[in-house]
Amino acid sequence: MLNQNNLQKLELRAMFKHLTIVSLFTASTAMASAEQLTLYTEVFPPYNFVQHNQLTGINTKIMESLCERAKLSCTFSVLPWKRAMSLTLAQPNAGIYSTSRTAKRETQFYWVGPLVSGHSCLYRLNARNDIKVTSTQSLQNYTIGVSRGDVYQTVLADFNLAEGLQFLTYSKKFEELKMFKQGKHDLLIGSSLTLSSQLMNVGMSPDQVTPVFELKHPALVGNYLALNKNTSPEVVNKLQHALDTMKQEKLIDSLVDQFVAEDMHSHGEALTVAQQCLNGSAIY
Incomplete structure (x- = not known):
């Protein structure tokens, strides 16, 4: 089957x-x-x-x-x-x-x-209600997973976040989603229109995550x-x-x-x- x-x-x-x-x-x-x-x-x-x-x-x-x-x-x-x-x-x-x-x-x-396109947002697992993001400066306190070479890698670097510290990059497809699901990092970036299909790739559904912040950057317009x-x-x-x-x-x-x-x-x-x-x- x-x-x-x-x-x-x-x-x-x-x-x-x-x-x-x-x-x-x-x-x-x-x-x-x-x-x-x-x-x-x-x-x-x-x-x-x-x-x-x-x-x-x-x-x-x-x-x-x-x-x-x-x-x-x-x-x-x-x-x-x-x-x-x-x-x-x-x-x-x-x-x-x-x-x-x-x-x-x-x-x-x-x-x-x-x-x-859709609006780009940061999401946390529902259980992580300790995560509070009120500005891009708040992101210094958390880790984010992104696909290597993705536009979000450039965006996060422009926010003065350091690769290997505040954001982790993955070359394998959907790896950042798997790590997020396992709690290996704090936040996931997704588009408001694509979130559902993103999560489906790792057996998750949108009702398992909570949006915490909208990302605004010239590359995301x-x-x-x-x-x-x-x-x-x-x-x-x-x-x-x-x-x-x-x-x-x-x-x-x-x-x-x-x-x-x-x-x-x-x-x-x-x-x-x-x-x-x-x-x-x-x-x-």
Whole structure:
């Protein structure tokens, strides 16, 4: 009998093949003369995830609409984040979406956005009611686990927190979640919209944690599409114009409502917990 992790791996393998076939068929028929764009992302619900062997999610649906409105032939691929970032930097007409626009990355890409993101918050285990965070200075008294290379590593360093003391980095996927669950560090960083899916990876549910503080930093103000610098500026402008138009037409509002509702249905109390951290409101 397949467990959830094995089933997800099978879904991902099938999805990679399926998306490649569909994308190439689209490019060779209906949009043969359109400019080509390869778009990478990772599995990161509710922004991008696999459902019934199909890539979907709030930002994936936005990107599909942008490609159609800009008359671009787009191929979508799901890869581990580091691999996706590496390919985007190396390939002309490539992009990576649902990524943070940091100072370090600013000059490496052309940017389209913001797409949809959530508010970043710090969470504690319910039993740890001794933890009190009233400012970033309070974080000097606690330990936080983050994924190595994640934008949160930069954010915490900017708050004058020291790696190895106030925050610990992990290279293995979900390791910071496992350590948090075991009480090996005090706090976990999560987005108000992604917390539920994060915790599910280690057999936890949102009702086991309590939000204690919202993190505010320039790098946490939104998700973006980052495009290789060899992409035509005309393509960049078309995509940004299409996104601005979608926002004016309130089309993104309906997508957010759709996928946040689905996430709540799939993972229990996701929206309820998110409401404790700025009502789970989306940023875009």
